Amino acid sequence: MNKVILSVSAIVAFILFMAAPAGMSFAADEAAPSSGDKKILVAYFSLTGNTREVAGQIHKLVGGDIFEIRSIKPYPTEYNVVVKVAKKEISDGYKPELLTKVDNIGSYDVIYIGYPVWWGTFPPPVKTFLSKYDLSGKTVVPFCTHGGGGPGHSFADVSELCPRSTVLDSFETLGNRAKDAQGEVSEWLREIGRI
Secondary structure (H helix, E strand, O other): OOOOOOOHHHHHHHHHHHHOOOOOOOOOEEOOOOOOOOOEEEEEOOOOOHHHHHHHHHHHHHOOEEEEOOEOOOOOOOHHHHHHHHHHHHHHOOOOOEOOOOOOHHHOOEEEEEEEOEOOEOOHHHHHHHHHOOOOOOEEEEEEEEOOOOOOOHHHHHHHHOOOOEEOOOEEEEHHHHHHOHHHHHHHHHHOOOO
16 A cells, blocks of 8 residues: 655545535546447546546546545545554455445446555455446456555456456556556557557
8 A cells, every 4th residue: 555645635635525415426527538439437546646647547548437436434644544444444344335426337338447455455445336336247447556565466356346247457557656657558558459
């Protein structure tokens, strides 16, 4: 898990997050038209902004909609506390309630799912997201950021929660390289036939 570094933008995002009413529902933010005749959603969870950065790079290249997975209860901002909380939640199989939801998940054909690697897998809000929605028949494309330990078993865990989906080859990068990962992201998307 990457070390938490708060920036002004992170503080502003946190304040906006705290001001949103519980249970708020959002349609995914729209951007460029989806490529081809496939409707695309780029969904991600990000604590420090690294995964958000990669999600934005993917979104610029593939188009479609982008959606941030957020839990009602925010995670602590102090690194050691987050590590402890994450370990317990993952160990307990905890699935937190999400603040935001995708109202029209059935309309998407391709869903990119991004997250930072926590204890060798994805964070609990991503588990909630993948468990909550029926992604049968959809193409699921995982991507992750990490602090040097690699993706762990997170890609296999995505496949396990999406047994009736086509799960494509995944992308990983170091969190501290996220801002400079555009070339790697482009190469990966070409390799899996997405651009």
